[in-house]
Amino acid sequence: MSTLTKQDPFQLLLESAPSSFAPIRSQAKEVYLGLGLPALKEEEYKFTPITKKLDGKIKDFSPAAPIAISKDVIQSAVFEGFEGDILVFSNGKFLPELSSQPEGLRITALSEMESTPLGSIAKPEKDTFSALNLSSFADGIFIGVPKKQQVAKPVLLLSFNQAHSGQVIQPRVWIEVGDFSEVTFIDQSISLTEDSYFVNKVVEIKGGQNSHVNYYRLQNESTNAIEVSNIQTDIFQDSRFTSVNLSLSGDMVRNNLTLNLLGSNSEGNMYGVYLLNGKTHVDNHTNVDHTLPHAESNELYKGILADQSRGVFNGKIFVRQDAQKTNAFQQNNNILLSEDAIVNTKPQLEIWADDVKCSHGCTVGQLDEEALFYLKARGIDKTTATGLLLYAFAGEVLEKIEEESFRSYAISLIQDRLGSKF
């Protein structure tokens, strides 16, 4: 947008950058200023006019100050059945006094961990918002899981987001999981009001050899929230990383999820459900990079879109020449419940190795009328029957959630949204 490109709207944000990580920040700033905000028809943001959206909705491009969070608010925000440690964030700022200390984990503010190679996984030149975050984030956290540590209970990253006049929230997380360690994160964002704000989030994850990391994410924010997130992961030999992303609400949400399989015999799984109504716009851009042989990636995203909602899926699979014996599977299925809902789905495969198994498929359709009639003919009312069918559609993804309490919660959330409990 002209007003945005002439003078950078994030000027205030860039100026507010603290002095930590100064060399990294100044490099990132240069990258950001060079890239600028995505132009209207820019390929990577073709179906998600984020610049226009920011221009229209964000009135104050300065950083949003953390808001006070009470213990009661936290308690009521934690989903039923959850047992584990909770790390609390307010507008991106980590609140250690309200968080628990997961046993065996190292949790430190990034400002105290200046040697962390921020931006080495989520490289600023790959995405302008990633560069913006790196140049101007206030502070973030470092989560370290030592070697051979089986973290028995999940770690809940509970983010409260609230801004009065559409300010900017820039969370930044660095997660390092040692060799042979196992850990599950649940990343949940909560809006306390229906106000608008812009979240520009970056999470970098490094999974050591033979590590097992689950990263579950629940996006159920204010219908006025704009969000861009870059969650980028490097995993090494014999390791496994599984992401499950559930998007239920927001104004415009763009998720860049990148998985670099940097070791042989590594496994990367990317799953997602987007269940959208109103005018919510959710764009999942995934990217999996196979660099060495015998690695496997599985990807399944399912979308249910009602009203005037819009879904975008772009799945990039990159198989490098050395990555022989790669198995890479990708699928994106969508059900449109209204004539005004739109989905743009695009697989993008680039395969340089010659001995690989890759498949991809995408579908966009309506609810199966024959199945609906079958259920009704057994006495089930239309709402319940529709709910049963839609839940069955989405359920395949929810089953991928290994952590039981979160799976139950996700199921109940989705069933509530689909208007039926059974």
Next chain:
Amino acid sequence: MLSIKNLHAAVEGTPILRGINLEIKAGEVHAIMGPNGSGKSTLASVLAGREEYEVTEGEVIFQGKDLLEMAPEVRAREGVFLAFQYPVEIPGVSSTNFLRTALNQVREYRGQEPLDAVKFLTLMKEKMKLVEIDQKLLSRSLNEGFSGGEKKRNEIFQMAMLEPVLSILDETDSGLDIDALRIVSNGVNKLKSDKTATIVVTHYQRLLEYIVPDYVHVLYKGRIVKSGTKDLALELEEKGYDWIKEEVDSATAV
């Protein structure tokens, strides 16, 4: 129990049923036979409330109520059951969940308490014996990967669970081997009572050796052109449908 008067129905503007008249009383079994394309399955679908069929004329009264006014789910709750010719595979919906949801909605409509999990399972086990259906099948997604025979057995199992007043079996026999046919028929026969009625839609007489009808009707070009006892079915088995077609076609030509 069921009174069909001058029923006309069309699909996408093409008339299929052209004036069906049929009276069915409690305790009776009626077979509807006829050559392919005569409207047998359409009749079954119209009674169950399939939306693509448009009723253009006539009425259907079921237990004193206007059946055609009811949504498909209301018909089911009132006691109409259609055993589908092609039961639908629904991945992700477990047979047990589906049946419990259905049964409890039907029970609620009939003013009965919903069944809790334990009572439901007890009832399920009891009814499973009727159609000799394996529990393993029911722990899977609804009809998913079932063989033809298993699907049909599952239809009759659902019928046993929902205890309908009027059961409509739409070509339940087609594609079944003798063993499966015997099992399905036994199930249907055990569910019959003097308070229920059954409509058996079939192309072949074979099924009627197992489910013995009180009346046999021959449907041709959307009308019932001949009615009789089970002997009529035997005659059709022996002579085929051509003689009936000729009879009707020459009568209309005159």
